[in-house]
Amino acid sequence: QVQLVESGGGLVQAGGSLRLSCAGSGRTLSSYAMGWFRQAPGKEREFVAAISWSGSSTGYADSVKGRFTISRGVAKSTVYLQMNSLKPEDTAVYYCAARPGTYYGGKDYSKYDYWGQGTQVTVSS
Numbered sequence: 001q002v003q004l005v006e007s008g009g010g011l012v013q014a015g016g017s018l019r020l021s022c023a024g025s026g027r028t029l030s031s032y033a034m035g036w037f038r039q040a041p042g043k044e045r046e047f048v049a050a051i052s053w054s055g056s057s058t059g060y061a062d063s064v065k066g067r068f069t070i071s072r073g074v075a076k077s078t079v080y081l082q083m084n085s086l087k088p089e090d091t092a093v094y095y096c097a098a099r100p101g102t103y104y105g106g107k108d109y110s111k112y113d114y115w116g117q118g119t120q121v122t123v124s125s
Contacts, residue, residue, distance in 0.1 A: 002027040002114050004096050009119030012086055016123070020081040022096030022116060029098060030076035033105035035112055038092035038121075047107040048094070049081060057104050064090075086123045093118040 003025035012018055022034070035050040049070035050059045058070050069082040079096060097112035099105035105112060 002029065002032065002098055004029075004098060004114055004116035006094065006096050006116040006119040009094060009121045011122045011124065014086060014088055014123055014125050016086050017082070017084045018086065018121060020083070020094055020096075020119060020121075022079045022081075024077060024098075028075070028077040029072075029079060032098040032100055032114075033102050034070075034072075034079045035097045035099070035105045035107075035109075036070060036079075036081045036094060037097060037109050038090075038094045039118075040092040043092075045095070045109055047109065050105045050107065051079065052104040054103070059104075059107070061107075083121070086121075088123045088125045090121060091123050092121060094121050 006022050008020040036048040039045040051070045055072040067085045071080050095118045096116045098114040099112045
């Protein structure tokens with residue numbers, strides 16, 4: 001079992017950037033397919049980005065494509081979400097998630113077994 005710890009959230013003005021990090025506590029993330037999801041108040045959790053365990057395959061929601069980049073660290077034990085050109089509609093709690101036993105996790109949040117506690121991202125207009 002792996003515990004996920006996110007960091008890097010905060011308050012930023014529209015057009016600004018933030019980088020979120022997700023690390024595994026007690027276990028490396030190198031063998032897990034990983035994803036980032038977000039949930040705004042009153043809305044369902046939605047897919048943001050995903051990356052394969054090798055780091056070779058990535059996918060993005062249409063709403064963030066071209067602005068956000070998901071990546072793995074050198075040892076693949078940390079997963080990042082670089083967020084540029086942030087918009088007020090990006091405001092949400094962001095969660096990282098891990099899916100064992102598969103190369104690429106995809107968009108369906110119900111397929112992910114492990115979740116972090118979430119980190120708040122607030123974009124002011």
